[in-house]
Amino acid sequence: MELLNSVIMTVLRMATPILLAGLGLVVSERAGILNIGTEGVMLTGALFGAIGSWAGKSIWIGVLCAVVGSVAVNLIIAFFSITLKADQTVVGTAINILAGGLTVTVNRSVFGIGTDNADIPLFQKIEIPVIKNIPIIGAIFSNQTILVYIALISVPIVSAVLYKTNVGLKIRSVGENPRACDTLGISVDRVRYSTMFFSGIMSGLAGIYISLSQMSSFTEGMVAGRGFIAVAAVVFGNYTPRGVFIAALVFGMADSLKYRMQASSYHVPYQFWLMVPYIITIFALCLYRKNSNKPACSAKPYIR
Amino acid sequence: MKNGKNKTLYDPLFSLIYAALSVIAALIIAGLVMKIMGYRPLNSYRYLLQGSFGSINSLCETAVKTTPLILTAVAFSTAFKSGMINLGATGQLYMGAICTTLIATNFDQLPRGIHITISLLAGIAAGALFGYLVGLLKSVFGASELITTIMLNYVAAYLVSFLVTGPMKDTKGSNSNPQSCQILESAKLPLFVPGSRLNIGFLIALLVIVLYFLFFWHTSLGYGIRVIGLNENTGKYAGISKNLNQGIAMAISGGLAGLAGAIEILGVQTRLTQAFAGDLGFEGIAAALLGSNSPIGILFSSLLFGAMSSGAGTMEMLAKVPNAFISVIQGLIILFIIGRNLPAGKIKEVLIKKHVIKEEEAIGIIE
Amino acid sequence: MKKIKMFALSVLLVCTGLLGTACKGSDNSSKTAEAAGTSKASGIDKKGQKVGLILSGSISDKSWNYTAYQGLQLIEKEGAEVFYQENVAISDCADSIRTYAEAGMNLIYISSDSYQDVVAENASNYPDVTFIIINGTEQGTNYYSVQISDEEQGFLLGVIAAYASDAKKAGFVGGMEITPIINGNKGFEQGVKYVNPEIEIDSAMTGDFLDVTAAKEQTVAFADAGVDVVVPMADDASIGVIEGAQASGIYSVGTGDGQKGKGPDTMLTAVNKDTSVAYLASYKQFLDGKLSGDSIPKYGAKEGVVYLGEWLPASDQILSDDDKEKIADVFKKLESKEISVSIDQS
């Protein structure tokens, strides 16, 4: 039982950053933006969160900085891909390269190079009074940091916003048929910019989760491909929040399996466990061919 | 449709000037950032230059670094010409490197020339197959190459990691790092300038640029691929198969990336290690875009990026600017290049608006 | 309107960056200025020496490369002008050596034995330059090796872990399978067996020195498998092991005092390995012309490279004073070379 709890907790921990970023991406991808640059955006969030929390002596200032940093980078991507109609892949690639270099440099000039971790306020684990006492669920769902709860709660919220609200309808429509939206008086660019704003917030949270919840400081290159995985999770999850949730769990599961397998005596080389999620994504991509929710105008700039 | 402004915008000379301006602008902004961070930009740039062009040796190093960039850039451009965006150069490069290493660490009876040739061919073949797989996934299942290539990058990287920690691990060496055995002498690429690391790989890369030019502008197959990439409908009308040509282009693209991996192994690395390619794949994409997929453009932009990464070491070693800063400069250069759409976008917008109107007119006429 | 928003945001972005920079500001700029300037060293010999360091990882790894960097800083205090390059790929090492040699370095430190072949091949091209390979096994006319006793650190870790394990199951989380880690692991096994041959040992490599998350999850997985004491040897990622132990409520022994903040309730102590001592010592030998190719010096407990950290509060829960004394005793025996740890057996 304890083992199960622990496995589930690992899965949750590993899944959270992918889930957070993925939920943001679902929204912007539904509006027709394929954001390869998420990796760089998350890195920025991770670093800015650490800086903010350290300089402001409060985790909440950290959260604010992470969000501001990520949103800013995401809006740069938006500016290039929406206003300048640049190729979204290219913009994303450029941002990844840029952020990779900039975070290293900024990190060093801010935190210096030392063993003494600067004293960074971190996320505190939260105990939820009632749930805490329920046997299994209590162990899993109580005593996590707030971002895990935000990620979990965001799944139904994002789902509701996408499918039940006026804004959500606009977002989905803009990705499907921008021209039709234009004839109905919806500003395609404005909707797309807003989704990039939101996705920036989520990527920022994902970033600071990695640096200050999963870990306790920023280290260089710490996002380690999770941004790309988040992009893949959206495809794998067939562009729905619930799907992204499942995808994030699968990715988290594969990650946790890797450690379990090393700790046990099964010796399937861990690299193969690590490959699994990527291969599953490719399979998912092939299978969704007919029933894909992929927006019809994904990754295409709208030119009036 | 005749638009003077538009014409000048795509003029090669204009492109060259624009690219040069982008580089300068990126350097200025990066310099400012450096200044803010407490480094000395001018001093750093001096070392950057010294490290890339300062001596025969630095020139050779620049050429060494340029070699895989040219190959991955041409790989990206080849796929791009057929309308495919191949973000998988990294993975294809690894697959090439694996197969090359397998051949190059075995078969010690082979004469040198043959051993090298077979090793290179193995790399090309492995990369080509991996690239073709992407084309196949697209034509059969409609899976977007954007995602599949990124996913396959990881698969290949983990495969390398598995091989060098497991089956291909060097158990006889002086240290126990996860790496393959050293390749045999008979498979090492001959040096081009003795005493440096510059090997004939650079010549191969230059040859590839020439072949790239010949292929797309002077062969029937290349021409057909370009038609598909530029206008699928016209291709259909002329009976040029989209699936076939995109598959061929992806295979060539993957093969070139595989060749990059092969040359790295045979000429530079001499053994397979984890993550030895680093960001080569993505830098190749950047070089291709910077050179707007033209042979000359790719040559110059690869040289630029190659010079940067060869100078980066010197800049770091002697001006103490972190290596990572080169990425900042590269990222900025790409962004400035895309910024070209700023004026072009506006003009295009007008053009396309006109076109749309025409289209709607046409629709009005048709039905 | 859009543009104004964008502008405002970019200003914010820059400001946040600046805020951070400013906080560090003065400290940082003085560092670079100092590096370029001269020092007030005493001996004539010491002045104007140029020392380069080639690193396999990042100096911010808070471990191997960081202590190497600290060693370089100690050397700088001795009056030398110092330079370093991080994340040098093996294939680029030759080029780095050339650049340093051409820039007039007198001494070049090579931080890892993975570059050994390259150094052996290239050293003769630069007869005026001296090379020191950390953890190397070969010597030549102008290159020398200096070894760090990773096994002694591992041994001590093993001893402590053995005393602290109730479940008779101890875990070792390594980064990648490279020489120092492998030696450390061998030492660890001997240390555990030294105390109690019946204790079961679980070892795992995360395959990465940077992926802190991987190290943490590996530790949690160990805990689930019944391990109740765990030790890290994964450079940057070691923190993850301490955090993982804290999270799953098992004990850990750190590899640096700096890690204690990550395991307030479960970290017992640290067995430090400060390679900077070795750097400084070998530099002094270099200055005095005492570097010799006869035998390879090994820096361990005796030389002050490996040393026991202070006992942390958590240690009182599981270790009796008697245990602690025994551990201190083992350390003394290591210092006096009464116990020698072998790396030959596998």
Add this chain to the structure above:
Amino acid sequence: MEFLQMNHISKQFGNVTANKDVTLSIKKGEIHALLGENGAGKSTLMNILYGMYRQTEGEIYLDGKKLNLSSPQKAISNGIGMVHQHFMLIPAQSVIENVVLGLKDNKTVLDLKSAAAKLKKLAETFHMEINPWEKVSNLSIGEQQRVEILKALFRGARLLILDEPTAVLTPQEAEALFDVLRKLKIEGCTIIFISHKLKEIMAVCDACTVLRKGETIKTIWVKDIVDTRELAELMVGKTVELTIKKEKTEVGKPVLILQNVSYQNKKKVQVLKDISFQVHEGEILGVCGVDGNGQSELIHCITGIKQASKGIIMINGTDTTREKSRKIMSRGVAHIPEDRQKYGIVQEMSIKENMILMSYLHKPLSRFGFLQSKNIENYTKRICDEFEIKAQNTDEKIMNLSGGNQQKVVVGRELSRNPKLLIAVHPDRGLDIGAAKYIQREIINTKKKGGGVLLVSSELDELMDLTDRIMVIYHGQIIETVSTEKTSLKELGELMMGIKNNVEEKNA
């Protein structure tokens, strides 16, 4: 007082005049037809009314109020709704979502249920059956059109513009649509009905304004029309003076034979039904019909872009039914495609590169897989001279050429291959008179050289000028083949509108 009054509207695109001093007045509660040939300016006029384009000159009054329609939103808020020929729907979403999309008074959380109830009620008022929760992609074309109409009505449209609404409908669906329109009229809605099908206009409209070449010709009451032929004449206008001399040539053996060819598209709609005909050497066979009656599919089947689902196609005595287009093209077939921008050329390529599109695999342009630049250059120069293509040099990008010159490149490329069979689809659409006449002469030349020509056009004048025989296609069937000498514009106009031979009845 007129409900809608458009005064002296002119619209200029560059140097093309789409509308010239058009005046349109419509009474409240009227179904008003806008009749005209393709390119007569109907769509442009309506797009101006819907705020998509700004008129160059002229004023619009609705209910006595002057309107400034700078965007579709403005038009919508003034009670103008438009059902575009290409539906502006989002297939992946449900009907009700499509209907409420972008409504001004939407609440933050959508109340789709009450909206659906409202929609249902609205639909019932007009005897339309619709399931608000069905995904649009699952609906038939007719149902989708209903959604479009409801979308407009839901937004309170008082004036509804229907752009060629029956073009995509089956006769039954069209009948249902007419019922809806009549009902709408009773409820006080004003409707503008764009069409060139006389029968429909007679059936459902109150008045009709005829446009020709961007100008208003006449507005008449439908009840005053005694003979529909009168309308056809108004629409088509007087025959343009013949400048091309038709010469009799020897008609030889058949180069193209179709036997009972049928084609079903992906949506399982029977687009072509049992088509049989022959084209002989030295003959031009015209295909006449309103666009969208199966012409494109017919051409695609012959040229191998699509595969016929039934029947046999023979070219020069070989069965090519299952052959790919490249093979077919190499059998001496030339094809001038319908939309040169989309199909005929590659904009980003040079003249030279566009010139070799069909023959880049063959000697002397290619040898051992290598393109022979010298031969290509000479080849291109020769064609440019021969076909009077005006360009600075052969390396010029084709997008920098005028539309006429672009088309000349296509025509030159195709005709210089000395085709035994030429398939030309709207070869002079969108060209100025000079270029159009030039291309027409070239088509005649092909015939003189002994080639057979299949010419698809919706311009009757062109067909009368060029062809020997004319085949009329209607709803995917050949309903009549006439000898050009013995027919008249009037007869053709009636045939293509399905008046003379009532096909629908024949089908039933």
